[in-house]
Amino acid sequence: MKVAKHGGNIYEAAMERGIAIEEILDFSANINPLGIPNSLKEALIQNIHSIERYPDPDYKALVGAIAAYHGVNEQWITVGNGATEIIFALAASLNSKNSLILAPTFAEYERALLKAGSEVHYYYLKEDNDFQIDEGFKKMLNPEIDLVVLCNPNNPTGQFLNRQKMMEILQQCRVFGIRLVVDEAFMDFVEAGEEESMIACMEEYNHLYVIRALTKFFSIPGLRLGYAVASNENILRRIRDNREPWSINSLAALAGEVVLKDQAYIRETKDWLHKEKNKFYEELNAIEGIKAYKPEANYIFFSYNKDERCLKEALLTKKILIRSCGNYKNLTNRFYRIAIKDRSSNEKLIEALKEVIYES
Numbered sequence: 290m291k292v293a294k295h296g297g298n299i300y301e302a303a304m305e306r307g308i309a310i311e312e313i314l315d316f317s318a319n320i321n322p323l324g325i326p327n328s329l330k331e332a333l334i335q336n337i338h339s340i341e342r343y344p345d346p347d348y349k350a351l352v353g354a355i356a357a358y359h360g361v362n363e364q365w366i367t368v369g370n371g372a373t374e375i376i377f378a379l380a381a382s383l384n385s386k387n388s389l390i391l392a393p394t395f396a397e398y399e400r401a402l403l404k405a406g407s408e409v410h411y412y413y414l415k416e417d418n419d420f421q422i423d424e425g426f427k428k429m430l431n432p433e434i435d436l437v438v439l440c441n442p443n444n445p446t447g448q449f450l451n452r453q454k455m456m457e458i459l460q461q462c463r464v465f466g467i468r469l470v471v472d473e474a475f476m477d478f479v480e481a482g483e484e485e486s487m488i489a490c491m492e493e494y495n496h497l498y499v500i501r502a503l504t505k506f507f508s509i510p511g512l513r514l515g516y517a518v519a520s521n522e523n524i525l526r527r528i529r530d531n532r533e534p535w536s537i538n539s540l541a542a543l544a545g546e547v548v549l550k551d552q553a554y555i556r557e558t559k560d561w562l563h564k565e566k567n568k569f570y571e572e573l574n575a576i577e578g579i580k581a582y583k584p585e586a587n588y589i590f591f592s593y594n595k596d597e598r599c600l601k602e603a604l605l606t607k608k609i610l611i612r613s614c615g616n617y618k619n620l621t622n623r624f625y626r627i628a629i630k631d632r633s634s635n636e637k638l639i640e641a642l643k644e645v646i647y648e649s
């Protein structure tokens with residue numbers, strides 16, 4: 290099975306151009322520009338010797354910290370080496386025959402479900418409906434389908450379903466005996482995200498599985514940490530029984546315990562995004578040929594419709610990397626995704642885009 294191409298591959302971009310990674314301004318991976326929380330930096334330095342021991346195979350302290358953060362039962366949590374490990378472990382444990390995912394969506398769902406032997410069906414989001422999940426989606430739900438995956442917000446389109454809309458889908462899934470996986474990897478970035486999260490609905494719905502990532506919000510994609518929350522303890526036990534031991538290293542486990550308590554960092558991130566999100570979106574939308582989709586999280590999806598030019602290639606000559614979405618199912622080379630970064634970086638991208646589009 291081929292490895293999917295993702296954003297964040299600055300290594301490839303730097304090597305192709307013979308430049309250092311540090312020279313590239315990377316908008317292709319959606320990582321919090323505030324960087325590693327100071328609380329975590331200190332904890333990592335102070336606890337560096339923890340790597341001389343094996344991690345706790347049950348990750349009790351980490352699980353306890355996540356359970357306390359969400360106010361849920363510890364038994365409902367399983368942790369992974371990034372959300373990606375959870376995606377593959379969950380797909381392997383759910384034994385789906387026929388699954389339904391969005392097109393486009395995060396590519397690892399298709400890979401994980403195919404690997405687990407599921408036939409993957411797609412709901413093709415429509416450009417003329419701004420890639421929203423519309424009523425047509427519910428018509429795809431039927432007793433033949435046994436598993437639905439929804440990324441909320443969706444990646445790369447950024448479209449978002451509030452809890453009320455997600456509840457309607459959850460209820461309909463229950464009628465047909467369909468399990469619902471909601472990937473909330475970017476939910477921490479959504480304003481009032483915890484009010485919209487489906488984690489609060491766990492108790493009543495044991496066909497619901499929520500996946501979360503700490504990699505993006507806390508700027509630790511290289512450390513890797515994610516988890517699933519579900520009240521179906523049988524499936525969670527199956528995941529734990531099937532997993533390889535110690536897949537999360539000691540420092541990543543410690544990171545989870547530390548960052549979820551760092552209220553100052555969480556507040557600072559929300560304040561930065563609140564200030565930057567709409568401004569950046571409006572600046573982008575004002576450029577001729579660009580249609581940007583209103584962001585809910587920390588990235589913006591847009592199309593470029595003026596000519597056939599590849600904006601990714603053009604921007605790379607200025608050492609700026611954006612995510613071309615041409616390799617997503619149901620998208621073409623006209624579509625791009627960019628991370629929202631700090632003001633000065635965002636200004637650089639806007640200026641570079643204007644030069645590329647207006648001055649050639």
Ligand SMILES: Cc1ncc(COP(=O)(O)O)c(C=O)c1O
Nearest residue numbers: 371372373395440444474502504
């Ligand atoms: C929707 C979604 N889920 C999960 C992941 C994977 O997250 P992690 O880096 O924690 O494995 C990504 C990464 O981009 C994503 O977009």
